[in-house]
Amino acid sequence: MNQLESRIQRELARLREIGRERSLSSSLVQGARMRFEGREVLHFASNDYLGLSFDSRVREAAQIASMRYCAGATGSRLISGNHPELVMLEAELASWHGAEASLVFSSGYAANIGVISALAQPEDVIFSDELNHASIIDGCRMTRSKVVVYRHADLEHLYRLLRETRCQGQRFVVTDAVFSMDGDIAPIGDLLGVARRFEAVTVLDDAHGVGVLGTKGAGTLESLGIPVADDIVVIGTLSKALAAQGAYVAGRRILIDYLVNRARSFIFSTGLAPSCAGAARKARKIAEHEAWRREKVLSLSAVLRAGIRKLGYLVLDGSTTIVPVVVGDEHNVMEMSDFFLKKGVYVPAVRPPSVPEGQCRLRLCVTAAHETSDIERVLAIFGEWKQIAHNDYLVTSLVKGGERR
Numbered sequence: 001m002n003q004l005e006s007r008i009q010r011e012l013a014r015l016r017e018i019g020r021e022r023s024l025s026s027s028l029v030q031g032a033r034m035r036f037e038g039r040e041v042l043h044f045a046s047n048d049y050l051g052l053s054f055d056s057r058v059r060e061a062a063q064i065a066s067m068r069y070c071a072g073a074t075g076s077r078l079i080s081g082n083h084p085e086l087v088m089l090e091a092e093l094a095s096w097h098g099a100e101a102s103l104v105f106s107s108g109y110a111a112n113i114g115v116i117s118a119l120a121q122p123e124d125v126i127f128s129d130e131l132n133h134a135s136i137i138d139g140c141r142m143t144r145s146k147v148v149v150y151r152h153a154d155l156e157h158l159y160r161l162l163r164e165t166r167c168q169g170q171r172f173v174v175t176d177a178v179f180s181m182d183g184d185i186a187p188i189g190d191l192l193g194v195a196r197r198f199e200a201v202t203v204l205d206d207a208h209g210v211g212v213l214g215t216k217g218a219g220t221l222e223s224l225g226i227p228v229a230d231d232i233v234v235i236g237t238l239s240k241a242l243a244a245q246g247a248y249v250a251g252r253r254i255l256i257d258y259l260v261n262r263a264r265s266f267i268f269s270t271g272l273a274p275s276c277a278g279a280a281r282k283a284r285k286i287a288e289h290e291a292w293r294r295e296k297v298l299s300l301s302a303v304l305r306a307g308i309r310k311l312g313y314l315v316l317d318g319s320t321t322i323v324p325v326v327v328g329d330e331h332n333v334m335e336m337s338d339f340f341l342k343k344g345v346y347v348p349a350v351r352p353p354s355v356p357e358g359q360c361r362l363r364l365c366v367t368a369a370h371e372t373s374d375i376e377r378v379l380a381i382f383g384e385w386k387q388i389a390h391n392d393y394l395v396t397s398l399v400k401g402g403e404r405r
C-alpha cells in the first residue's frame with residue numbers, strides 16, 4: 001500500500017477507535033416520514049421546515065422549469081448558465097427582503113465562502129461568533145484578513161474585541177442569524193448597534209430563519225422589524241425552508257455587481273439548475289402566502305421544547321424549529337438515538353466536530369409536515385428513556401451538558 005493510503009487508513013482507524021467514524025445511511029425524506037435503512041420511520045431530522053419539499057406544487061414547478069428550459073444550467077452564470085428562471089428568482093428574493101438586488105449561488109456553503117472571501121481584504125478584520133457555521137469559518141480561512149472569534153452571542157466581548165483590535169481597513173461582524181446546532185437567535189438588534197459604532201459591516205447567515213420567521217417569512221430581520229441596510233449583507237438558503245437547493249445573497253445593487261466579478265465560488269461554478277430555481281420560486285411564494293405553515297411549525301416546536309424540558313432534560317433556550325437536547329456524553333447520545341430508532345423515530349445525534357466536546361446532543365428539527373400526534377409520540381419515548389436510564393445518570397449527563405452556559 002502506498003504512503004497516502006496507509007495514512008488514510010490510520011486516520012480512519014483512529015476515528016473508529018474513538019467511535020467517531022461516520023458513514024452514509026440510505027435515507028429518503030417524504031414529509032414527516034422517512035425511509036431510513038429500509039425502514040419507514042417518523043423523523044425529526046430534516047431542514048424542510050415548512051414541509052414544502054414533498055409538496056406537489058413545488059415538485060411540479062421543478063418539473064415545469066426543467067421541461068421549459070433544460071436539466072442543467074450548462075455553464076457558469078457568466079458564460080451560458082444565466083437562464084430566465086434564475087433571473088426571476090433573484091428579483092423575487094430581492095423584493096421579498098426589501099433589498100436592491102440578490103445573487104444566487106449553488107449552495108449556502110458556496111455563498112458563504114464566496115461572499116466572505118470576496119469582501120474581506122488583508123487589511124480588514126473579521127469578528128466571528130464562536131458557534132458560526134463551518135462554511136463561515138471556512139470563508140474566513142480563505143481570506144488573508146485577521147479573524148477574531150468572539151464568545152457566542154456575547155456582545156460585551158464583541159464590543160471589547162472591536163475596540164481592542166487594530167484595523168486599518170474594514171471591520172466585518174459575521175454571524176449565523178439562527179444558530180444551526182443551538183437553535184437560538186443572535187441578538188441582532190443590539191449586535192447591529194455595536195457593529196455600527198465601529199462602522200463594521202454585518203454579514204448575517206439566515207439559513208434557518210428564511211421562510212420560518214417574519215410575517216412574510218423573509219426571515220430573522222423581518223421578524224425583528226429591521227430593514228436591510230447598506231451595512232448589512234444577508235445570506236439565505238434555498239435548501240432548507242425553501243425546499244430546493246442553492247442559496248443567495250441579498251443587499252445593495254453595487255454589492256451584487258461586485259460579487260458577480262469577485263466571488264470565486266460564483267464565477268467558477270455552474271449556475272443553479274432550472275429545476276432547483278423553479279422549485280425555490282414556487283416554495284418562496286408559498287412560504288410568503290401560507291403563513292399557517294410558519295405558525296404551525298413554530299407552535300409545534302414550542303410544545304416539543306416545553307414537553308422535553310418538563311421531563312427533566314436540558315433543552316437549550318430558543319424559539320425556532322431547532323430543538324437541541326444536550327446530553328453531553330458521546331456514548332449516551334448514540335445510545336439514546338438508537339433507542340429512538342428502535343421505537344420507529346429517527347432523532348439524529350450530533351457530536352464533535354459539529355458541536356464542542358462534551359456537548360453532544362439530540363437535535364430535533366420540527367417541520368410543518370409534523371402533527372401534534374407526532375410530537376406526542378416522540379415525547380412518550382423521551383419519557384420511556386427517562387424510566388430506563390438511571391436517574392442518576394440522567395442528572396449527571398444534564399449537568400455536564402449544561403456547563404457551557
Ligand SMILES: *Cc1c(COP(=O)(O)O)cnc(C)c1O
Nearest residue numbers: 107108109133176180207237239
Ligand atoms: C445549512 C447551512 C449552510 C449551508 O447551506 P447549504 O445550502 O446546505 O450548503 C450555511 N449556513 C448555515 C447556518 C447553515 O445551517
